[in-house]
Amino acid sequence: MTRIQRLGDLSEVRPSPSSDQFAGLGEGLGGTPVISPGDLVGGRVAERSLLRGLETVPNTLERFRVLPGDLVMVRQGAVGRIALVEERSRGWLYHSACVRIRPLREQVDPDYLVAYLAHPKVVDQLLAHANVGTVTTVTARMVEDLPVAVPPLAEQRLLAGALAEVDAQMETHRRSLARLAALRPALITHLLGGEVPGERLPIPAVAPETARRTARGPRPRRLS
Structure with a gap:
């Protein structure tokens, strides 16, 4: 029988770390990857443009690492975008614009939960409680209060x-x-036949004298 429960009763929702701790991040750098909103593609974490820059993870960020089976959800900007963390992303961090959802597996399956939370009507429920300003934002408490259908x-x-x-x-x-x-x-x-007409239009040759006349402009007309 399907029951309705708060997401916070089915998982641990970890608020986002402070943005101050991610100064100096960029693409192509070394260090621990940081999962950002743009990395959440099709329910999975993409690896095309991961931000890095933390050669050593400070103790204050250790509790913000992710494990396989965790969910990372955008809480600021593209609110509701979500992805399931796989083994290859073990130990990575998540950005201040996201929250981490760690399902209680004896109650809810991570693959089911990520699919449920990605449903457009569920995202609409979350957005209905969002703080709408310059940037749309939801808090960890709002995420916790989201109702979930649990078969x-x-x-x-x-x-x-x-x-x-x-x-x-x-x-x-x-x-x-x-x-x-x-x-x-x-x-x-x-x-x-291998070439579309006009694909490579030749630049017409211009005689030197014609080019000089064009550069000088038209000659003044002589008055009679």
């Missing part, structure tokens, strides 16, 4: 597995569409 664990895992299969099929179709999109213009070029 039995076995049903949660079945649903999470079905959603994973749908995601895999969607990814397959996305890749096929990307290949077809690249093939379409290439096919036209091939059928036209």
Whole structure:
């Protein structure tokens, strides 16, 4: 039987660390990666542009490390964007614009929870309580108070597995569409003999005398 519970009763919601502790972060640096809102893509943590810069993690940030099965949610800006932490991200930190959600696994399956919290209507519920100003913001308490529909664990895992299969099929179709999109213009070029007219327009040659006259401007007309 499905029950409704507060997210805070199903997980530990860790508020974000202070932004002051992330001064000097940037791409291409060394040190521990910091998960930022832009890294949360399709329910997973992407690795395209991770911020780094902390060669040594201070003790004040140790409690903000993530473990596999944790969820990282954006709390500032793109509120509600969420991702599940995988093994490859173990020990990373999360940015001050995010919160960490650590599910109590005896009550809720992480794969089910990340899918549930990403549902548009659930995100709308969160946004309905957000502080709207220059930047939309929610607090850890607002995240904790979010109601969650919780079926039995076995049903949660079945649903999470079905959603994973749908995601895999969607990814397959996305890749096929990307290949077809690249093939379409290439096919036209091939059928036209390897070059589209106007693709490489030659710059017309200009005689030196013509170029000098153009630079000087038109000659004044002689009055009769």
